[in-house]
């Protein structure tokens with residue numbers, strides 16, 4: 489099952505475009521999205537920080553930037 493929040497989820501473009509984070513997409517976004525903390529928080533009407541991972545932990549954005557293709 490695919491998460492219906494993909495079009496509006498701020499995190500989805502990050503995890504779908506990263507090989508290291510793609511595991512979240514495979515497990516949650518294209519699978520058990522009902523278990524995603526971001527999905528659950530949306531249903532509760534809570535504001536969701538972009539750093540909230542599907543398992544409820546916090547993504548270190550600075551670490552993510554360090555692994556990308558930095559263009560100068």
Ligand code: SF4
Nearest residue numbers: 491497517524526527
């Ligand atoms: S991270 Fe969660 S809310 Fe966002 S698209 Fe994936 S399953 Fe849906």
